[in-house]
Amino acid sequence: MDATLTSRGTDLATLSLVEAAAAVADGSVTSLALTEACLDRIARHDLGLNTVIWTEAETALEAARKADRARAAGEALGPLHGVPMAHKDMYYQAGRLSTCGSAIRADFRPDYTATVIERLEAAGAITFAGLNMAEFAQNPTGHNRHFGDCLNPWNGDFITGGSSSGSGAAVAARFTFMALGSDTGGSIRLPASCCGVTGLKPTQGRVSRYGAMPLSFSCDNVGPLTRSARDCARVMRVMAGPDPRDRTAAQVPVPDYEAKLDGDLRGTRIGIPDTWFMEDVDEPIMAATEAALAVLQARGATLVRLTLPMIEDIAAYSAILGRCEAAAIHAQWMRERPQDYAIHLSARLFPPLGIPAPYYIEAQSRRGPILRAFAKEVFGAVDLLATPTIPMRIPTRLETDIDAGTPGAVERFMGVSRNTRLLNYLGLPAISVPCGFDDRGLPVGLQLIGRPFGEGRVLHAADALQCDTDWHERMPDLA
């Protein structure tokens, strides 16, 4: 522990989640000290970042003291014992605020708790804050009219990525050891990429969605943003698995992801798509991507160039599935309270009301056959796919500000999620890991995509990359 602290300074909040949990377990650090470190860091720096919507400091500090007493008493400790966490403000906790980043739910306090929160807390985690997010989790940039934009810790002029904007920024700023995000078209991976952290969108159905604010019944996913793939592996084992309260949660056993992280990629075939994902990629992004692929290759992976099948089909159907579902569940508020939505959100919710139902049914009906054809061809040839998470250099908040009427904002806004949203239609697991910085000093993310329920292989490759790089350990200068 001393060596770790020496290398990163003395701020306990800069430990990784796995390091923090180990320090509490071996008694070298108290949960109270970890929680105070996070709260102190937020107090000192969040005014300039706007990542936090609410905190419950006293409740968290008392929970931390209780965790320390439990350890002192020799009680059995969970894998996250005493580790403080803050989450995207859309995970319901009975009696606690859950704004969903919106004016409409500014005072919403649900009377039940999300399964994923219960599981994290049962493993010992302490929930202490709700984090900023795109309104109703519906933009890829992180803009928020109601609570103010969350600022990218690396440069506040640029977007954080969305919709889990506060989760990405807070993990990067070392305000929390982990944050839940949600991903319907890229909303975990985009802020992970923009903020220089690790974010995993699991397989559709891998993690229960009970108690998570709905956006798209078909494409919503619950997942973590963390500082490393190893941290991600630790929390995924806790979060994933069947849930009797969510019939869409898959009845698939959850492996010990962390135990399989050995950095050895021999025998792993990684596919590099030659279309869609690699088209019109900005030069600094391509350079960072290629450098990361070289690291994976040096770790034993075989790189395979390939053409992905049915991309036009997937693009067409993915463009309407989630949008139609979101429009349906927001139609009443759109009718009664349109003024309470940001311009960019009501603008996006409106057009799907004009899409014929048979289009939506067609998109649903072909999802299974397309996945079968895609998986058979692609995962018959490779084990993973690798792409840039975001093909363009990160745009500024102004360049993507639809509400301000910025010319070209709609195109840039939609372009941010080009490489992520197709995976939600296919339901495949995908992670974004830091792989460098662009020419303006902003993070670049590499997206690794696996076959269904292949989170273990995805995390294994991400961890292997992080064995030989330190991009995930770089911290923004908040001073």
Add this chain to the structure above:
Amino acid sequence: MGASMTGDPKDLAVETAQGWFGVAPPNDAALEFAADLRQTVEAFEALRGRLRFEDEPVDFEAALLAYREAE
């Protein structure tokens, strides 16, 4: 391939949203996004005939399981 839409999808969206859902265009940006429905129509035109009679939505979860990683 069948006939293409000749009207403006934006106008159709406005009419449908108002008539079927009671929702009026909230702002000019909504009309800008609605104009992009032309691309949606064109994309679906290009895919006509690929949906088979036997295809059904419940197959998606089965496909996830059928092609899952052996952990």
